[in-house]
Amino acid sequence: MGIGSTILSDDGIGIRVIERLREERLPDNVTLTDAGTGGAALLDMIEEGDRLIVVDAMQSGVSPGTVRELSVEELPSVATAHLASSHDFDLITALALARDVLDRKVPRDIVVIGVEAADVVTFAESCTPEVTRAIDEVVERVKAKCL
Amino acid sequence: MARKITISPITRLEGHGKIDIFLDDQGNVSDSYFQVVELRGFEKFCQGRPVEELPRIMPKICGVCPGAHHMASSKAADAVYNVTIPAAARKLRELFYNAHIAHSHILHFFALGAPDFVPGPEADPAKRNVIGLIDVVGKDIGVAVLKNRGYAQRIQGIIAGHPIHPVASIPGGLSKPLHEAEREEIEQMGKSLVAFAQKSLKIFEDLVLANKRYADLIMGDIYHHETYYAGLVDPKGHVNFYDGQIRVVDPQGKEFAKFDAADYLQHIGEHVEPWSYLKFPYLTAVGWKGLVDGPESGVYRVNSLARLNVADGMATPLAQEAYEKFFATFGQKPVHNTLAFHWARLVETLFACEEVLRLSQDPEIVDPRVRTLPTEKPREGVGVVEAARGTLYHHYVTDDQGIVQKVNLIVATVQNNAAMGMSVKKAAQKLIKNGEVNSALLDMVEMAFRAYDPCLACATHCLPGQMPLEVRLIQHGKAVRTLSRGIGD
Numbered sequence: 001m002g003i004g005s006t007i008l009s010d011d012g013i014g015i016r017v018i019e020r021l022r023e024e025r026l027p028d029n030v031t032l033t034d035a036g037t038g039g040a041a042l043l044d045m046i047e048e049g050d051r052l053i054v055v056d057a058m059q060s061g062v063s064p065g066t067v068r069e070l071s072v073e074e075l076p077s078v079a080t081a082h083l084a085s086s087h088d089f090d091l092i093t094a095l096a097l098a099r100d101v102l103d104r105k106v107p108r109d110i111v112v113i114g115v116e117a118a119d120v121v122t123f124a125e126s127c128t129p130e131v132t133r134a135i136d137e138v139v140e141r142v143k144a145k146c147l
Numbered sequence: 148m149a150r151k152i153t154i155s156p157i158t159r160l161e162g163h164g165k166i167d168i169f170l171d172d173q174g175n176v177s178d179s180y181f182q183v184v185e186l187r188g189f190e191k192f193c194q195g196r197p198v199e200e201l202p203r204i205m206p207k208i209c210g211v212c213p214g215a216h217h218m219a220s221s222k223a224a225d226a227v228y229n230v231t232i233p234a235a236a237r238k239l240r241e242l243f244y245n246a247h248i249a250h251s252h253i254l255h256f257f258a259l260g261a262p263d264f265v266p267g268p269e270a271d272p273a274k275r276n277v278i279g280l281i282d283v284v285g286k287d288i289g290v291a292v293l294k295n296r297g298y299a300q301r302i303q304g305i306i307a308g309h310p311i312h313p314v315a316s317i318p319g320g321l322s323k324p325l326h327e328a329e330r331e332e333i334e335q336m337g338k339s340l341v342a343f344a345q346k347s348l349k350i351f352e353d354l355v356l357a358n359k360r361y362a363d364l365i366m367g368d369i370y371h372h373e374t375y376y377a378g379l380v381d382p383k384g385h386v387n388f389y390d391g392q393i394r395v396v397d398p399q400g401k402e403f404a405k406f407d408a409a410d411y412l413q414h415i416g417e418h419v420e421p422w423s424y425l426k427f428p429y430l431t432a433v434g435w436k437g438l439v440d441g442p443e444s445g446v447y448r449v450n451s452l453a454r455l456n457v458a459d460g461m462a463t464p465l466a467q468e469a470y471e472k473f474f475a476t477f478g479q480k481p482v483h484n485t486l487a488f489h490w491a492r493l494v495e496t497l498f499a500c501e502e503v504l505r506l507s508q509d510p511e512i513v514d515p516r517v518r519t520l521p522t523e524k525p526r527e528g529v530g531v532v533e534a535a536r537g538t539l540y541h542h543y544v545t546d547d548q549g550i551v552q553k554v555n556l557i558v559a560t561v562q563n564n565a566a567m568g569m570s571v572k573k574a575a576q577k578l579i580k581n582g583e584v585n586s587a588l589l590d591m592v593e594m595a596f597r598a599y600d601p602c603l604a605c606a607t608h609c610l611p612g613q614m615p616l617e618v619r620l621i622q623h624g625k626a627v628r629t630l631s632r633g634i635g636d
Contacts, residue, residue, distance in 0.1 A: 006207060007204065007208075036210055037311075040254050040258065041210070089258050096278055101289040101290055101293055102290065102293055102294075121186045122187045123189050123192035
């Protein structure tokens with residue numbers, strides 16, 4: 001699942017990864033989801049399954065293009081763009097609601113891949129060069145986790 | 148002696164509300180400022196595009212209200228081409244849009260607004276969210292909330308092509324009609340939605356209004372400003388989200404102005420303050436007098452409470468009943484109590500759900516004629532809708548090939564910018580005395596914010612609608628205390 005805004009430069013890295021993954025050969029048991037900017041709509045988009053891999057932009061102070069894998073527990077302390085907010089509807093809330101209220105068999109094994117953004121405040125339909133270069137690495141990591 | 152204050156821009160987190168509260172030597176509040184980060188290059192981003200691309204791109208401004216931008220943009224594009232959409236297209240857009248409003252309001256109330264009351268301000272912060280709410284009201288209601296919110300989302304998806312990336316509304320109408328099987332499904336969901344909207348009002352009555360502490364908060368003085376109000380009304384003076392004229396009433400409720408979208412620049416000006424990226428729309432006929440309320444100040448409010456205040460009633464029977472009960476409880480109109488936005492939102496939810504059901508049962512809703520091909524030369528147009536959060540204007544200027552030259556948006560939240568600042572200042576003044584900060588300050592400030600349901604995304608032209616908040620107390624030019632929430636904590 002890729003999350004982000006495709007009109008805000010690096011904020012869209014999650015979606016760009018999904019677009020690239022659509023061109024790859026992936027096993028039949030893999031579903032790709034463009035979750036837009038997430039929020040409450042995540043509830044409609046988290047499917048039942050064994051494993052959920054989420055890709056999102058982050059701003060944690062490391063150099064742009066750095067790729068990091070995070071667990072769900074780490075999310076509130078790492079500034080991912082769309083995944084964790086102590087206030088608003090986020091991935092953690094969506095997962096809890098889907099599982100505990102709607103009784104859906106949502107994945108328990110969750111991996112978050114964060115890509116450090118350089119720019120998330122300029123309107124543009126492509127990522128900055130450093131972040132664009134990170135797409136290959138993210139795609140390889142995702143493929144490895146799908147096998 | 149006046150002191151120049153520079154507020155440094157936020158470097159790390161966008162979508163982040165920042166409030167600076169300035170204390171005088173005695174430790175009392177002298178002033179407060181509400182700031183958000185600016186996003187860059189919006190106009191440039193739109194220029195050079197064919198105008199018909201905008202209804203597809205604009206929804207990406209906001210993950211929370213893409214439907215509103217989809218509608219306002221389509222209507223602006225219609226106006227650019229001076230094309231009248233077919234009757235069935237109008238109904239189908241209205242069906243989509245009322246589902247969008249219902250979705251947005253349900254989500255706001257249960258996920259954001261209600262947790263301020265249930266479980267409430269004393270609850271563990273980790274529980275002050277929709278999960279904590281469901282713990283209190285029970286799983287059955289939780290299921291109903293999620294199920295019906297899902298229905299409203301699904302209806303949008305059926306009509307507009309995708310629940311979060313609406314694409315079907317285009318200049319001249321829609322790209323596809325509704326089929327009978329879809330209509331039937333929407334009708335069933337509509338019935339569930341109406342019942343749920345009624346239940347939501349009952350929940351509010353039982354859990355909020357019946358609780359004296361909350362009722363006092365709602366009726367009380369901290370969250371109270373006597374401003375002008377603006378919102379769309381249909382030809383009968385009823386609330387309408389999709390179309391109508393903009394009506395403005397003064398703090399006594401008298402009609403002050405009524406105009407078409409195309410004339411908005413004659414009535415609304417935008418004041419700029421050096422310390423804020425966000426502008427301050429105001430009524431030019433009254434004038435900008437600063438961040439104050441009252442009849443001499445051009446500050447006006449939008450969003451649910453404003454819409455009920457400017458209207459003569461609701462167009463559907465159950466919502467009309469709820470509207471009458473609302474004003475009877477306060478004993479006056481307009482209602483100036485900021486926390487009443489939450490209640491007004493639920494009255495509107497009932498209206499939106501009744502509209503979804505009514506339109507789904509209209510035979511014309513499956514009429515295949517949903518598009519008029521534009522034939523006139525494109526030039527300029529304004530589209531207006533009531534977004535869930537208030538009046539939304541999209542204004543486009545194109546060349547004679549329909550290529551965008553200029554874009555101006557006035558979004559809902561920016562029109563509440565002045566009021567939000569005033570509400571924060573008032574809460575701060577009540578809760579900070581002689582340097583003593585009441586620990587409930589952050590909660591009380593947030594409650595004011597949440598009532599307005601600000602979409603900082605839209606306000607800064609794009610961000611996911613979160614609201615991390617940082618409050619700094621500044622005395623003698625130094626931040627003596629910082630309270631924050633949702634910022635890397």
